[in-house]
Amino acid sequence: MVDPAPILAPVLPSVRLEVEGRSAVSQNTIPLGLRRGLQRRCPNCGEGSLFAGYLKVLKTCPRCGNDNGRYRADDGPAYFTILIVGHVVVAPLFAASIFGSWSPFVLLILGLPLVGAATLLFLPFIKGGWIGLLWATSSPSGHPSDAPSAP
Numbered sequence: 001m002v003d004p005a006p007i008l009a010p011v012l013p014s015v016r017l018e019v020e021g022r023s024a025v026s027q028n029t030i031p032l033g034l035r036r037g038l039q040r041r042c043p044n045c046g047e048g049s050l051f052a053g054y055l056k057v058l059k060t061c062p063r064c065g066n067d068n069g070r071y072r073a074d075d076g077p078a079y080f081t082i083l084i085v086g087h088v089v090v091a092p093l094f095a096a097s098i099f100g101s102w103s104p105f106v107l108l109i110l111g112l113p114l115v116g117a118a119t120l121l122f123l124p125f126i127k128g129g130w131i132g133l134l135w136a137t138s139s140p141s142g143h144p145s146d147a148p149s150a151p
């Protein structure tokens with residue numbers, strides 16, 4: 001049987017060869033990587049934990065041995081966490097201060113802990129999703145610049 005991965009790799013960057021006795025071809029789709037990452041699971045197998053603690057990424061998946069430490073999240077998760085918290089929490093607080101009868105001081109006292117709690121709640125899940133996205137879109141080396149390009 002002909003292995004389709006080398007033929008399809010330039011056309012479908014989601015097709016990736018696996019080595020070391022695992023399946024010959026796996027589908028690395030963006031929704032799959034996002035879903036597994038948002039669940040804080042290894043994006044490669046979906047079973048192993050992605051994090052050793054709150055935000056520390058396990059360098060190697062305990063289930064499949066995937067090198068998850070090669071995906072550098074950098075500032076992406078923080079950016080998207082701020083974006084989401086800004087829309088989910090801060091915008092309603094501004095609306096409440098404009099249209100409501102609460103004083104800005106009360107909104108500040110209520111809003112600061114709410115923003116902090118929402119940020120701490122969302123950040124690990126968004127970081128997992130970000131790493132899942134990097135897994136789905138990067139080359140096996142983990143560097144986006146090495147990803148196969150369309151002809």
Ligand SMILES: [Zn+2]
Pocket residue numbers: 042043044045046047048061062063064065066
């Ligand atoms: Zn894994």
